[in-house]
Amino acid sequence: MDAVTMAQAARSLDVNRLCWPRAAGERTALRVLTAAREQMSGERTRAINALTALLRTVDLGIDARRALTTTTIATVAAWRTRSDNDTLAICRAEAIRLARRIRALDAELAVNHTALHQAVTAQAPQLLAQPGVGAVVGATVLLAWSHPGRVRSEAAFAALAGASPLPASSGNTTRYRLNRGGDRRLNRALCTVALVRMGHDARTRDYVTRRISEGRTKREIMRSLKRYISSQLFRTLKGTNPAIAST
Secondary structure (H helix, E strand, O other), rough: OOHHHHHHHOOOHHHHHHHOOOOOHHHHHHHHHHHHHHHHHHHHHHHHHHHHHHHOOOOOOOOOOOOOOOHHHHHOOOOOOOOOOHHHHHHHHHHHHHOOOOHHHHHHHHHHHHHHHHHHHHHHHHHHOOOOOHHHHHHHHHHHHOOOOOOOOOHHHHHHHHOOOEEOOEEEEEEEEEOOOHHHHHHHHHHHHHHHHHHHHHHHHHHHHHHOOEEEEEEHHHHHHHHHHHHHHHHHOOOOHHHOOOO
C-alpha cells in the first residue's frame, strides 16, 4: 500500500522535480578515500603524540618541549641503532619506528590527496574553483550533497550543514547563534573555508572589518560567513547538472 501511495503521489510531479537515484560509483570512491584519510590522519596524530611523549620522558638528545617539526621527525627517522644499554636502545628503536611511520603516513596522505583531487575534479570541477575549497573540503561537501535531488533548497543544505541561524534573542536584543546540529563533518568543512577566506580573501577581510565596526563578534561573523558559503556551494553543485539547475 505504501508503494502504491508513493507511486500515485509521484505521477503528478514534473520529471525534473523527482529525486535522482544515488550514484554508487563515483560517490563510493569519494567515501572510501575520505574514510581512509580520516583513518590515516588519526593514526598520524597518535604516532606524533606517542613520539612527543617518548622524547619528553627519555633523554635521546632531542629537545621536544615544543611541537615536533617535520625536520625533527626526519632527523629521528634517519637515526641508526646504537649499542647503548637495554633501556636506551629500546627507547631509541621505538622513536625511530614512530618517526618512520609518521613519514610513511605523510606519503600516504599525499597520495590520498591526489586521488581525492582527481575524483572531485571529475565530478564537480566548479567546486574547486571556489576560494578556500580544496580536495578534502570538496569531497566532504560532495558526500553530504550526495546526488542531485537529495537536498531540496539552499536552506535545507544550510540546515544539513548546521549553518542555519538559530534565534537567540532576549529582551531588546535581537541576535542569532551558531547551530550545533547537522552534519558536523560538513560544518567543519564550511569552517575551514571561512577561515581560509578570512585570512586570504580580500572581499571577506573587508566584510569582517565592516561587521566588526558594527559591533559584531567573531563568532557571529563566522556564523554569517558559513551560512553564505553553504548557499554558494549549494548553487555551485546545483549548477553542475542542467536538469536540476532548471528546477
